[in-house]
Amino acid sequence: MIDPISSFASKLSSGTVDGPARAGAKAYGASGADFGTALSQAAADAAQSLKTAEAVSIAGMEGRASAQKVVEAVMAAEQNLQSAIAIRDKVVNAYLELTRMAI
Structure with missing residues (x-):
């Protein structure tokens, strides 16, 4: 199963994602929340x-x-x-x- 949330979270923590995507991840919890919840x-x-x-x-x-x-x-x-x-x-x-x- 592909888990884009965790891969996005790893990019977010490493600092390779910035701008609105970073703000969106913080707002909708990049800590493993499922897509439906987000x-x-x-x-x-x-x-x-x-x-x-x-x-x-x-x-x-x-x-x-x-x-x-x-x-x-x-x-x-x-x-x-x-x-x-x-x-x-x-x-x-x-x-x-x-x-x-x-x-």
Whole structure:
């Protein structure tokens, strides 16, 4: 069985992985958590980001939040939504590839 999480964790500890990948590994636990747990945590974080953006947008319309805070929250939500769409597309493409395989 291929274990990409542990190989990624070893690259992470050796310092060969940097930037957003390092932050993502810390956020979703590169300590051996399974892929399903990491995926569900990412989905929960995306949903929370969308709720936060909505709340900040409403606060901005009421004059309780600055335009900068509203833009930052909406941009973060947009980035999470684009990531979710990209993951969905990859899953659909993988499923289609599996259905085309000869048994």
